[in-house]
Amino acid sequence: MIHELRIYHCLPGRLPRLLQRFQDHTLRIWDRFGIRQAGFWTVAVGPSNHALYYLLAWESLAERGTKWDAFRADPEWLRVAAESERDGPILERVENLILQPTAFSAVK
Template sequence: MIHELRIYHCLPGRLPKLLERFERHTLRIWERHGIRQAGFWTVAIGPSNHALYYLLAWQDLAERTRLWEAFRADPEWQQVMAESEKDGPILSHVENMILQPTAFSSVR
């Protein structure tokens, strides 16, 4: 099992639109494709409150590639993304990292 940490840095004032997109659409589409989320966080105290942090759980990199590509190509997702950005982009940039558990990690 591997985890992917994704950080979506929003343009000022656009985080609510991103959260709405996840809650109303993205998670349902992920479920259809078999994408497993391990948690979502926003920043209560820290350098920026314009970001969404989340973890995805993958069996391996091959599963990640296969499922993520299918999700990105999904016509419903493409329509949802276009509709949510009709008033302008939501994100300034995205960071993602593939995490490997240490030998002493409680999460494997």
């Protein structure tokens, strides 16, 4: 199992719009492609409350490549993304990390 940590740094005031897009559209579209989320978090205490952190679970990097590419090219996703940003961009930047568990990790 491979876990991918994605951190979406939003422009000020735009995090609610990103959360709405995930809740109303993105997760449903992911389900069609078999993209599995392992959790979503926002920051309650920390240096910035303008970010969304989430984990995706993949069987392999090959699965990730195939499913992620298909999702990013999906016409419904492209429409939803464009509509959600019609009032301006949501994201300042995105961080993406493929995590490797340690020998003593409870999650493998």
